[in-house]
Amino acid sequence: MTDSSKTVQIRFLPNDVSVVATVGEGILQVADRAGVLIPTGCLMGSCHACEVEVEDGEAICACISAVPLVWRR
Numbered sequence: 001m002t003d004s005s006k007t008v009q010i011r012f013l014p015n016d017v018s019v020v021a022t023v024g025e026g027i028l029q030v031a032d033r034a035g036v037l038i039p040t041g042c043l044m045g046s047c048h049a050c051e052v053e054v055e056d057g058e059a060i061c062a063c064i065s066a067v068p069l070v071w072r073r
């Protein structure tokens, strides 16, 4: 579920592309809007083809992850 009243800035590296995203928006959707290609496979969280690393070093599957209000630390 997205919360259109809350937005965060997402920065994709190494492309160094920043885009405003709505809390709850899918990471793949945000990346696509930013023009960043994240490879995918199953789109169900099983194959890890879409795995990306977030700021704290945690690896997440972009296909099943949504933009949080704050990344966990």
Ligand code: FES
Residues within 6 Å of the ligand: 039, 040, 041, 042, 043, 044, 045, 046, 047, 048, 049, 050, 051, 061, 062, 063, 064
């Ligand atoms: S595309 Fe397979 S885990 Fe995301």
